[in-house]
Amino acid sequence: METKSNLYRKEKYYGLLFILPPVLGFIIFGLYPTLYSVYSSFTDMDGLGQMNFIGLDNYKELWSDELFHKSMFNTVFMMIGIPIGLILALLLALGLNRGIWGTTAFRVIYYIPVISSLAAISILWQWAYNGDYGLVNQFLDLFGIEGPNWLADKNTVKPAIMLMAIWKGLGYTMLLYLAAIQSVPKDYYEAAELDGANGWQAFWNITWPMVKPVTFFLVVTNIIGGSQIFTEINIMTSTGGPEFSSASVVFYIWQKAFGNLQMGYASAMSVVLGLFIFIVTLLQFKLDKSSQND
Numbered sequence: 001m002e003t004k005s006n007l008y009r010k011e012k013y014y015g016l017l018f019i020l021p022p023v024l025g026f027i028i029f030g031l032y033p034t035l036y037s038v039y040s041s042f043t044d045m046d047g048l049g050q051m052n053f054i055g056l057d058n059y060k061e062l063w064s065d066e067l068f069h070k071s072m073f074n075t076v077f078m079m080i081g082i083p084i085g086l087i088l089a090l091l092l093a094l095g096l097n098r099g100i101w102g103t104t105a106f107r108v109i110y111y112i113p114v115i116s117s118l119a120a121i122s123i124l125w126q127w128a129y130n131g132d133y134g135l136v137n138q139f140l141d142l143f144g145i146e147g148p149n150w151l152a153d154k155n156t157v158k159p160a161i162m163l164m165a166i167w168k169g170l171g172y173t174m175l176l177y178l179a180a181i182q183s184v185p186k187d188y189y190e191a192a193e194l195d196g197a198n199g200w201q202a203f204w205n206i207t208w209p210m211v212k213p214v215t216f217f218l219v220v221t222n223i224i225g226g227s228q229i230f231t232e233i234n235i236m237t238s239t240g241g242p243e244f245s246s247a248s249v250v251f252y253i254w255q256k257a258f259g260n261l262q263m264g265y266a267s268a269m270s271v272v273l274g275l276f277i278f279i280v281t282l283l284q285f286k287l288d289k290s291s292q293n294d
Contacts, residue, residue: 041268046261058268071252079226081162093177111171122235125164154245180211227277249273
């Protein structure tokens with residue numbers, strides 16, 4: 001018969017075996033690449049020959065790199081679509097929560113872009129934005145409006161990509177909001193109605209507080225994802241758009257690393273981007289914590 005200590009050691013051994021795969025996965029595919037990227041940012045690595053330590057030269061060059069500053073601005077600008085997408089998704093969720101006819105069909109329709117290939121959707125929207133025969137300009141033409149060549153105009157390329165990103169993520173955001181709204185006990189609304197609350201008061205005092213955790217989750221994940229936008233830009237504006245007006249930071253990193261073989265410089269940009277995401281996420285957690293305390 002096994003003693004208690006032997007059983008404890010056996011359980012501990014099996015427990016370690018269970019957690020070993022994810023820990024190894026994190027070390028091999030997460031921690032090691034991150035540390036190697038940080039080290040590479042202090043070198044002149046090109047991916048082909050020997051890399052030499054050059055100190056802070058890459059970071060000094062970043063400070064005066066106008067294209068890097070422009071790509072950072074483009075990335076932050078396109079994040080304007082995050083609150084727009086959240087508001088639209090919340091309105092849709094409130095509408096679909098009313099139990100109208102065809103609710104299930106609408107959910108499926110809105111969710112199809114989420115599960116569709118991003119590359120295929122980017123090609124589809126690239127065609128839709130075409131200045132000569134695109135669907136968007138054909139629609140505008142019905143109202144006598146002459147649409148621009150959306151992806152070839154520096155003033156419209158960012159809003160165009162932003163609109164596509166909103167459309168792509170609308171279904172996922174809407175379903176999360178819908179699940180949060182449907183989890184609110186109906187007794188709350190019945191009590192509010194008895195107290196004479198109107199629709200807006202019920203939303204602001206019951207629905208909104210209950211969906212705030214979902215909103216916080218969506219804001220954090222969308223900012224992290226928005227900071228890394230790449231595929232749609234690479235497909236829809238393969239050169240970074242007119243005057244580099246649609247290039248994101250990740251697009252510029254990819255261009256420098258694999259186009260110019262300046263992997264050390266690209267690593268420095270990756271480190272700066274990682275710090276940016278970390279700081280913004282940390283601020284969001286701080287703001288959320290302070291709002292809860294209030």
